[in-house]
Amino acid sequence: MPPTSRPLRKLGFLTIGLFDEADPRRGHESTLEIIELGERLGFDSAWLRHRHLQYGISSPVAVLAAASQRTRRIELGTAVIPLGWENPLRLAEDLATVDLLSGGRVNPGVSVGPPMHYDQVKEALYPDTAEAEDFSYERVRRLLDFVRGKSATDFSGVEGFEVFSDRVQPQSPGLGSRLWYGGGSLGSARWAGEHGMNFLTSSVVKAERPEETTDFAEIQLSHIRAFRAAHPDGEAARVSQGLVVIPTDSASPAQRAKYEEYAAKRTPRTTSPQGPARLMFAPDIVGASDEIAERLHAHAAFREIDEVAFALPFTFEHEDYVQILTDMATKLGPALGWRPTG
Known part of the structure; x- marks a missing residue:
């Protein structure tokens, strides 16, 4: 088995936090229990996906606030918050508040672009400004500035009995260095690097030029290298x-059969670019930990990272996630050279 060029330093997992419409509290509790389990197993991080008008977590920051009071060590992230649904100033306040409550463990991941199904939701989301909203990287830059302490207003001081700040409050030391951009293109990778963010790369990338490779690992590797080339920290810049x-x-x-069936149904989309955006999907990797480790060691992009946040499948049951996380921490992680933290 060829060695990785970077030993695996941080092991994390990502969950969508599905729930039943008839009993949404149980689904949210299940997510919190999974995060607690992750901490007990020694995982370095737990990440939440973000879903609006679906049966998944719509408010990951609120769920992370709850998780911060039920854990003491594990890092808590979002992968990712789509900023098209958010006001950057308000989000900066929420993130800093939860980061302080967690003791500095929050890792906010964000992305840009119009909200999904924008034509159907814009009247509910932005009834007066739908056509004027800016969904470009400028929305990320605003969030970065507010989190990092730049002025939000030209007014500060005392007015009557109230004291006003020109910066978003609270400010949480270190949060500005723990902001991640979730990107699947060369442009997003470079932008994140140029702005000193960390970079989340997932199981989806864009095959942007038809004449170039459609090999998922090679495309992802090019994004990682472009990000680090643009980042002030160079090769030390964080990628997950x-x-x-x-x-x-x-x-x-029964679980093995279910997992294999799940992956098989998703395999056809991995064979060629999908849709006008030419999205490339990585195949799901199912099997014994030694087999998975061998495949990852041969993965061109994996060989250049030392952090992972393995994504849990969307539609499994709570006991399935317990089994998968336990095997990740006790079998797969060690096979990749990782050691749990206490």
């Missing part, structure tokens, strides 16, 4: 990879 990885070491026969 988020492939869908399902170890089966302790799975029951």
Whole structure:
């Protein structure tokens, strides 16, 4: 087995936090229990996806606030918050508040672009400004500035009995260095690097030029290298990879069959670019931890990162996630050279 060029330093996982419309509290509790389990198993980080008008977590910052009071060590991230749904100033306040409550463990991941199904939701979301909203990188820059302490207003001082700040309050030391951009293109990778962010790369990338490779790992590798080339920290700039990885070491026969069926249904989309955006999807990796480790060691992009946030499949049951996370921490992580933190 060829060695990785970077030993795996941080092991994390990502969940969508699905729930039943008839009992949404149970689904949210399940997510919190999974995060607590992750901490007990020694994972370095737990990340939440973001879903609006669906049966998944719509308010990850609120869920992370709850998780911050039920854990003490594990880092808590979002992968990712789509900023098209957010006011950057208000989001900066929420993120700083939860970061302080967590003791400095929040890792906000964000992305830009119009909200999904914008034509159908714009009247509810931005009834007076739908056509004027800016969904470019400028929205990220505003969030960065507010989190990093730049002025939000030209007014400060005392007015009557109230004291006003020209900066977003609270300010949480270090949060500005823990902001991540979730990107799938060369342009987003470079932008994140130029602005001193960390970079989240997932199981989806864009094959932007038809004449170039459609090999997922090679495309992802080009994004990682472009990000680090643009970042002030160069090769030390943080990148986290988020492939869908399902170890089966302790799975029951029924679970193995379910996992393999899940991956098989998703495999056709991985063979060629999908849609006008030419999206390339990485195959889900299912199998024993030693087999998965061998495949990852051969993955061109994995060989250049030392952090992962393996994505949990969307539609499994709570006990499936317990099994998968336990195998990740006790079998797969060590096979990749990782050691749990206490």
